[in-house]
Amino acid sequence: MNILIVYGTTEGQTGKIAARTATRIRERGHQVELRDSAAPASDLKLGHFDAFIIAASVHQEHHQETVTNFVFAHHDALSNKPSAFISVSLSAALGDQKTQAQKYVDQFVSVTEWQPSMTLLLGGALRFNKYDYFQEQFVKFVVMKSGDPSPERDHEFTDWNALADFADRFLETAG
Ligand SMILES: Cc1cc2nc3c(=O)[nH]c(=O)nc-3n(C[C@H](O)[C@H](O)[C@H](O)COP(=O)(O)O)c2cc1C
Numbered sequence: 254m255n256i257l258i259v260y261g262t263t264e265g266q267t268g269k270i271a272a273r274t275a276t277r278i279r280e281r282g283h284q285v286e287l288r289d290s291a292a293p294a295s296d297l298k299l300g301h302f303d304a305f306i307i308a309a310s311v312h313q314e315h316h317q318e319t320v321t322n323f324v325f326a327h328h329d330a331l332s333n334k335p336s337a338f339i340s341v342s343l344s345a346a347l348g349d350q351k352t353q354a355q356k357y358v359d360q361f362v363s364v365t366e367w368q369p370s371m372t373l374l375l376g377g378a379l380r381f382n383k384y385d386y387f388q389e390q391f392v393k394f395v396v397m398k399s400g401d402p403s404p405e406r407d408h409e410f411t412d413w414n415a416l417a418d419f420a421d422r423f424l425e426t427a428g
Contacts, residue, residue, distance in 0.1 A: 254283045254428060255301060260308040263319030266378040267310040267341045270411060274306060276337070277420040290319035299330035304427040307331075307369070310377055311342035311357045313391065319331040324365040329337035338369035339419070343396045346376025346410030349384050370426065373419045376410030 256278055260271035268289070275285040286302070288294060290309075299305075307324060309316035324331060340358045344350035354374045362368060381389060 254303040254424070256283055256285050256304045256306065256427075257288065257297075257299065258285060258306045258308065259288045259290050259294075259320070261320035261416075262310060263312055263317065264310075264378070264380045266269075266380075266409070266411065267308050267339075270339065270341060270416060271306075272309045273416060274308070274420050275414065277417050278424065281421070281424055282348040283424065285329065286345040290317060290323050291391055294323065299327055299351050304335040304337075304423070305331050306337045306339065306423070308339040308341065309361075311340065311344070312351070314357060314360075316340065316357065316361050321361070321365060324367050328367055329407065331369075335423070336367075336369045337371040337373070337419070337423045339373045339375055339416075341375050343379070343392070343410065345374040345376055347397070371419070371423055373416070375416060376412060378407070378409045378411065380407050382407060384386075 258271050262268040262269050275287045309320040342354050344354040360396050
């Protein structure tokens with residue numbers, strides 16, 4: 254199969270997740286094109302692909318606008334082939350906030366009217382060294398609510414095994 258992965262990333266973790274997904278799929282003998290949703294895509298012909306994976310992260314309760322716009326623009330192509338959505342957030346990694354992580358996805362689906370064949374809620378990362386004052390306050394007090402885990406430390410919450418399993422299951426259903 255020839256698979257297109259389009260991702261949105263603000264601090265880089267979803268870019269890393271999309272690259273790992275591409276590697277996994279190539280290891281399984283398929284072709285992958287990896288695109289950042291922030292880069293121009295006028296040369297992209299979606300008819301060339303057999304399946305699609307869209308990955309985006311959540312900031313202030315929303316996925317990247319560039320991803321939303323891409324899905325809007327290519328709604329029909331995405332709906333006619335197997336497709337998957339990977340939603341990266343802190344809520345997905347915090348035990349008591351899974352419902353919240355699902356709400357971000359529900360909202361994305363209702364806005365774009367794109368119903369992916371499969372969805373993965375995946376934990377992202379904390380990168381305090383990259384945040385300005387406002388971002389740091391938002392992450393500590395709005396997203397994390399409690400101070401657990403210690404909110405000053407950079408930490409990667411991404412479950413790489415869950416991602417690899419998800420990629421494998423997607424290939425099975427799409428193939
Ligand atoms: C300013 C800011 C706002 C965020 N808002 C949310 C949020 O509303 N809900 C959530 O679950 N995670 C939130 N996060 C956590 C991000 O989704 C997480 O850090 C993710 O790994 C970012 O992915 P990226 O590096 O690909 O941009 C926020 C992070 C930052 C820096």
